[in-house]
Amino acid sequence: MTIYLAIVAALLSITLVVGPVAAQGKPELTVALSSFSTEVLDPVLGGHIVKYYLSLMFDYLVGTTPDGLPSKDGGLATRWEPSQDHRRWTFHLRKGVKFHTGEEVTSEDVKWSLQRAIGKRSTTGYAGPLRTLIQDIETPAPDRVVIVTKEPTLIIPTYLSRSLSTEGMVLPKKYIEANGDDVFARKPVGSGPYRFVEQVTGSHIKLTAVDSHWRIGAPKYKTVTFKLVPEETTRIALLRRGEVDIADVSRDRVAELEREGFPIHMRKEEAILTMWWILPRDGMPTKDRRVREALNLAVDRGELAQSIFAGKADPAFIPMGLSWSYRDFGFKLTPEMQYPYDPARAKKLLAEAGYGGGFSMDVYAYQLPGLPEGKAFAEAMTGYWQKIGVQTKLIPVDYPAFRKNWFDRKTPGAMGYYNIANRDWIGTYALIEKMAYSKSKASDVVNDPEIDGMLEQVLRQTDKDKIGVLMRNVYTRLRSEHYGVPVVYLHSPYAASKTLGKWNIGTVMYDFFIDELASSK
Amino acid sequence: MIRFVLARLVQSLVALAILTVVVFVLARATGDPLQLILPMSASEEDYANARQYLGLDRPYVEQYFSFVGRALTGDFGNSLRARRPVVELIRDRLPNSLKLAAFAMTASLLMAFPLGVIAAVHKGTAIDRAAQVIAVLGQSLPTFWVAIVLIEVVAGRLQWLPAAGIDGFASYVLPGFTLGWFVVAGMMRLLRSSMLEVLDTEYVKLARVKGVVERRVVWLHALKNALIPVVTFAGIYFSILVTTAIVVETVFAWPGLGRLAYEAITSRDFPVIQAVVLTTAAIVALVNLSVDCLYAFIDPRIRYAG
Numbered sequence: 001m002t003i004y005l006a007i008v009a010a011l012l013s014i015t016l017v018v019g020p021v022a023a024q025g026k027p028e029l030t031v032a033l034s035s036f037s038t039e040v041l042d043p044v045l046g047g048h049i050v051k052y053y054l055s056l057m058f059d060y061l062v063g064t065t066p067d068g069l070p071s072k073d074g075g076l077a078t079r080w081e082p083s084q085d086h087r088r089w090t091f092h093l094r095k096g097v098k099f100h101t102g103e104e105v106t107s108e109d110v111k112w113s114l115q116r117a118i119g120k121r122s123t124t125g126y127a128g129p130l131r132t133l134i135q136d137i138e139t140p141a142p143d144r145v146v147i148v149t150k151e152p153t154l155i156i157p158t159y160l161s162r163s164l165s166t167e168g169m170v171l172p173k174k175y176i177e178a179n180g181d182d183v184f185a186r187k188p189v190g191s192g193p194y195r196f197v198e199q200v201t202g203s204h205i206k207l208t209a210v211d212s213h214w215r216i217g218a219p220k221y222k223t224v225t226f227k228l229v230p231e232e233t234t235r236i237a238l239l240r241r242g243e244v245d246i247a248d249v250s251r252d253r254v255a256e257l258e259r260e261g262f263p264i265h266m267r268k269e270e271a272i273l274t275m276w277w278i279l280p281r282d283g284m285p286t287k288d289r290r291v292r293e294a295l296n297l298a299v300d301r302g303e304l305a306q307s308i309f310a311g312k313a314d315p316a317f318i319p320m321g322l323s324w325s326y327r328d329f330g331f332k333l334t335p336e337m338q339y340p341y342d343p344a345r346a347k348k349l350l351a352e353a354g355y356g357g358g359f360s361m362d363v364y365a366y367q368l369p370g371l372p373e374g375k376a377f378a379e380a381m382t383g384y385w386q387k388i389g390v391q392t393k394l395i396p397v398d399y400p401a402f403r404k405n406w407f408d409r410k411t412p413g414a415m416g417y418y419n420i421a422n423r424d425w426i427g428t429y430a431l432i433e434k435m436a437y438s439k440s441k442a443s444d445v446v447n448d449p450e451i452d453g454m455l456e457q458v459l460r461q462t463d464k465d466k467i468g469v470l471m472r473n474v475y476t477r478l479r480s481e482h483y484g485v486p487v488v489y490l491h492s493p494y495a496a497s498k499t500l501g502k503w504n505i506g507t508v509m510y511d512f513f514i515d516e517l518a519s520s521k
Numbered sequence: 522m523i524r525f526v527l528a529r530l531v532q533s534l535v536a537l538a539i540l541t542v543v544v545f546v547l548a549r550a551t552g553d554p555l556q557l558i559l560p561m562s563a564s565e566e567d568y569a570n571a572r573q574y575l576g577l578d579r580p581y582v583e584q585y586f587s588f589v590g591r592a593l594t595g596d597f598g599n600s601l602r603a604r605r606p607v608v609e610l611i612r613d614r615l616p617n618s619l620k621l622a623a624f625a626m627t628a629s630l631l632m633a634f635p636l637g638v639i640a641a642v643h644k645g646t647a648i649d650r651a652a653q654v655i656a657v658l659g660q661s662l663p664t665f666w667v668a669i670v671l672i673e674v675v676a677g678r679l680q681w682l683p684a685a686g687i688d689g690f691a692s693y694v695l696p697g698f699t700l701g702w703f704v705v706a707g708m709m710r711l712l713r714s715s716m717l718e719v720l721d722t723e724y725v726k727l728a729r730v731k732g733v734v735e736r737r738v739v740w741l742h743a744l745k746n747a748l749i750p751v752v753t754f755a756g757i758y759f760s761i762l763v764t765t766a767i768v769v770e771t772v773f774a775w776p777g778l779g780r781l782a783y784e785a786i787t788s789r790d791f792p793v794i795q796a797v798v799l800t801t802a803a804i805v806a807l808v809n810l811s812v813d814c815l816y817a818f819i820d821p822r823i824r825y826a827g
Contacts, residue, residue, distance in 0.1 A: 038558070038602050038603065038604075039602070039603050040603060040604055042604070045604050120570045120573075120574060121570075121574055123558055123559055123563075123567075123571060127567065128563060128564045128566065128567050185604060185605065186605070200613065200776055201603060201605070201610055201613055201614070201776065201781075202613075202614060202776035202777075202780050202781060202784065203686065203687070203774070203776035204686070227685075227686065227774065228774060228776075229685055229686075229774040230771050230772075230774065231668075231669070231672075231771060231772045231773075231774070233669045233672050233673055233677075233772075234672050234676075234684050234685045234772060234773065234774055236677060237672045237673065237676045237677030237684035237685070238684050238685060240677045240678070240680070241676065241677065241680050241683075241684060243683075243684070398787075400552045400553070400556040400789065401552055403556045404552060404553060404556055407556075442565070
């Protein structure tokens with residue numbers, strides 16, 4: 001019994017030894033995230049969804065400001081220019097940049113990295129389009145690389161920039177050739193401001209700062225650790241204990257954390273939550289434009305933003321309307337484009353279309369990363385449509401199951417949704433090309449010859465103003481034909497420790513610009 | 522005894538062989554992993570490339586025999602999600618689950634033993650009823666709820682203990698307690714009923730008549746024999762703790778086997794799903810076999826005919 005009491009006392013004494021952790025300025029930065037996605041360290045295997053940590057380890061060929069603009073100060077290329085026919089893009093490289101192995105970054109590394117990024121093994125976001133577009137990569141000098149394309153194009157610099165995926169990350173050719181892909185995937189080497197220290201899968205990724213880096217000077221934080229903490233209560237507890245400096249939190253916990261004095265960094269309009277019908281439309285009620293409009297008018301977007309998304313969302317009115325690109329395209333949302341909440345008119349439109357008695361419609365319900373409200377949102381949408389007489393059936397699935405049905409077109413007329421990450425003009429074009437261009441086949445949700453024609457012109461166009469006009473027209477038609485039900489723009493909150501200081505979280509998809517936070521410049 | 526062990530070993534191997542077929546089929550029935558691995562912009566060519574690269578373009582029968590053949594040599598292939606050898610992932614995660622289970626088991630036994638014995642000795646009293654309440658709560662409160670309350674209150678508000686991750690001995694306390702409470706309840710009830718039975722036996726009565734001190738009668742003579750069923754269940758409980766800690770490992774951000782299973786299932790990572798299921802099955806089979814042997818060893822009444 002005495003031994004037993006001694007053991008219990010020892011266990012209890014642990015609680016006294018471990019006291020609260022003081023939140024104070026420290027040389028480490030710890031970021032707790034709900035998901036690491038694929039958790040891979042090789043840019044060609046991870047793609048844009050793991051950019052937030054890869055962009056600390058690697059430099060891009062073309063830099064981007066946190067606000068998504070091309071930057072000659074943020075990438076390895078200090079300048080770039082196209083040939084007159086827009087088929088040869090020359091990039092001039094920054095001199096004296098070294099990989100963490102000590103080797104200098106040269107045009108050969110750029111060429112090799114790009115070839116690897118568009119190779120068969122790559123699963124990055126834009127490997128396919130680049131593979132189709134690129135004819136050759138030339139290296140006339142160690143500090144100069146020329147990308148030759150099969151067609152005239154404007155998009156090469158943006159495709160290889162930090163504003164999109166990971167194809168533009170420059171990797172050490174010699175290191176990977178000497179050690180192999182598998183070693184690189186475990187012990188990656190880049191030329192970014194932080195070098196890889198360790199990865200414990202399912203737990204954390206730890207990076208350590210280089211002494212000084214051309215992008216940010218001497219990094220303010222000696223180490224940056226990304227912790228994988230799936231449960232939100234746990235992330236918030238870690239924040240309260242001062243064990244993490246940044247944590248992604250859900251929209252409905254923002255008010256509570258603000259009351260406690262934790263700064264909230266909001267990524268405004270980080271994603272558009274938009275719904276669509278699985279094609280084909282033939283024989284479906286939604287083939288009729290009036291039905292599509294009615295389904296839009298039945299939704300009270302303001303109420304949804306307040307009730308389901310805790311006021312951290314704003315109504316959206318353009319299908320696939322990626323608002324971060326509006327500035328580049330010169331697109332402006334007019335008052336006429338805004339759907340009012342008008343169930344009476346929705347019912348009238350349904351009656352005019354011959355569906356006064358309603359019709360049946362399946363709605364898939366699933367959660368998504370960044371959308372914990374997924375199922376509640378789907379339930380609310382079915383409620384709105386039932387009010388105008390549409391007999392909706394909610395089908396709980398997981399997203400891959402929906403995506404399979406969507407791509408296989410097995411359940412035409414059924415609805416699904418996605419919180420599509422906001423992005424700049426090239427990213428927007430790439431997304432629209434996948435979802436609104438009928439030749440994209442499986443992923444298309446629009447199938448409109450007029451839009452097809454405009455998108456084909458965009459691909460061949462080398463005048464950015466003309467691209468802007470074409471894309472404005474694409475958006476106008478997506479809205480006027482009601483090709484989908486845009487619902488809200490989602491704002492994504494990130495809670496920070498009280499000592500973190502100023503941080504511009506930026507408007508680049510899947511990138512938090514932690515390096516800007518660590519900058520001493 | 523040797524024949525018995527060999528028979529049990531063969532049974533376990535047959536069960537594992539059947540399991541390879543079941544897990545292979547069920548993992549593939551959940552859907553296509555490429556839907557999760559490849560981006561929305563992936564073309565049909567990208568899908569074909571990835572399928573070929575990951576070996577998913579081969580016939581199912583060929584994939585199955587390849588999986589079994591390699592598994593026999595300890596090679597479970599590469600994770601489709603993490604793109605690393607599955608063996609490495611299991612090697613990283615299994616020790617964490619074993620350590621947490623060992624802590625939870627030790628803490629549970631330390632709580633269950635006195636509670637069970639005292640409840641039996643003081644049958645029908647307030648102490649007995651209090652122990653019963655602990656048992657009922659342990660078996661009825663959802664694990665995720667207990668975990669979240671502990672994190673919110675003990676780690677977040679009071680800041681007494683770490684909330685997540687593996688960082689020293691203290692980080693084991695909350696997940697260990699959460700995981701172990703269910704076991705405390707079960708073991709306590711088992712020990713209580715076993716003790717009640719033993720305390721009513723002739724040899725205990727004889728000890729008392731002979732004037733042996735009551736404390737010695739209870740904690741030495743009675744407890745020793747009451748432990749036999751407890752030891753049996755302790756082994757089974759331990760394998761349950763190792764293999765079913767998905768909720769606790771997820772909430773406490775504990776990089777164990779349960780979390781790995783959860784991540785693999787949600788991303789249709791076939792090789793990892795197969796490896797985790799086979800590993801956990803092997804652990805359960807091994808523990809059951811050990812318990813059977815131990816049971817035969819500690820209880821001389823038991824005779825195995827082979």
